[in-house]
Amino acid sequence: MLLMIPAWNEEESIEGVVEDARAHFEGAEILVVDDGSTDRTAAAARRAGATVASLPFNQGVGAAHQTGYIYGLAHGYELCGQIDGDGQHPAAELVPLVDAVAAGEADLVVGSRFAEVSGYHASFARRIGQRLFSLLVSTSTRQTFTDTTSGMRALNHRTMELFVRRYSPEFAEVESLQQAVRAGLAVKEMPVSMMAREQGSSFITPLGSAFYLFKTLTVLLVGHLRPGKVDPEAEL
Ligand SMILES: Nc1nc2c(ncn2[C@@H]2O[C@H](COP(=O)(O)OP(=O)(O)O)[C@@H](O)[C@H]2O)c(=O)[nH]1
Ligand SMILES: [Mg+2]
Numbered sequence: 001m002l003l004m005i006p007a008w009n010e011e012e013s014i015e016g017v018v019e020d021a022r023a024h025f026e027g028a029e030i031l032v033v034d035d036g037s038t039d040r041t042a043a044a045a046r047r048a049g050a051t052v053a054s055l056p057f058n059q060g061v062g063a064a065h066q067t068g069y070i071y072g073l074a075h076g077y078e079l080c081g082q083i084d085g086d087g088q089h090p091a092a093e094l095v096p097l098v099d100a101v102a103a104g105e106a107d108l109v110v111g112s113r114f115a116e117v118s119g120y121h122a123s124f125a126r127r128i129g130q131r132l133f134s135l136l137v138s139t140s141t142r143q144t145f146t147d148t149t150s151g152m153r154a155l156n157h158r159t160m161e162l163f164v165r166r167y168s169p170e171f172a173e174v175e176s177l178q179q180a181v182r183a184g185l186a187v188k189e190m191p192v193s194m195m196a197r198e199q200g201s202s203f204i205t206p207l208g209s210a211f212y213l214f215k216t217l218t219v220l221l222v223g224h225l226r227p228g229k230v231d232p233e234a235e236l
Helices: 014-024 041-047 061-074 091-102 124-141 157-165 172-182 206-225
Strands: 002-007 029-035 051-055 079-082 108-112 153-156 187-191
Touching: 002 014, 002 041, 002 061, 014 029, 014 041, 014 091, 029 041, 029 061, 041 051, 051 061, 061 079, 061 157, 061 172, 079 091, 091 108, 091 153, 091 187, 108 172, 124 172, 124 206, 153 157, 157 172, 172 187, 172 206
Parallel strands: 002 029, 002 079, 029 051, 108 187
Antiparallel strands: 079 153, 108 153
């Protein structure tokens, strides 16, 4: 299986994340997608034993994910697990998600923080945003989602094929859920624990959140109204 870790300027955490991933996924190829980092993320990831795909400039987390899926398909992987590079996702938490996809229980499994560890703290604006995204994605897909911005996921070949074809550069996690359900894939959430961010800072500031919220709502609305389904197995 492929274990993909998107990372943008995560030099302080990436080694630990890769080591944790290697300890829990023996035999998996660990791919760090270095999203145009200007620090030593790529070198640190390589030192820890990961394969590194470096994008020439920063393109956003969606492009980083999609790079991982393209790599996964090109190398014939049936399974892909993903965790963030900032140390918020303990690799142990991903294991049951990957097992569920491997067992054919779903095409895409998303780790949801509704079982949060104490210490996980989201800002007020972010909590509102998360609620709204959940409400909208749930309404649009007629399926309940509680954590639409989670980057801890496991997916199979079919889902990679869909995401290689079309994937939102900016609204990666949220829009891709809507897209996967609409394409007829089986998507499910499983509870996971996550850590609060230790190093660096999240890209979401209060004003940024409000703008992001607005943009994401628009994208979800357009995604909902968009005619026709995407067939993940149609010719590219
Ligand atoms: N913020 C941000 N993160 C990126 C980008 N490209 C890759 N990433 C990685 O995507 C993951 C999630 O980003 P993060 O800012 O922690 O998101 P959050 O946990 O939802 O606040 C981290 O591993 C980042 O290093 C990018 O352009 N912006
Ligand atoms: Mg994070």
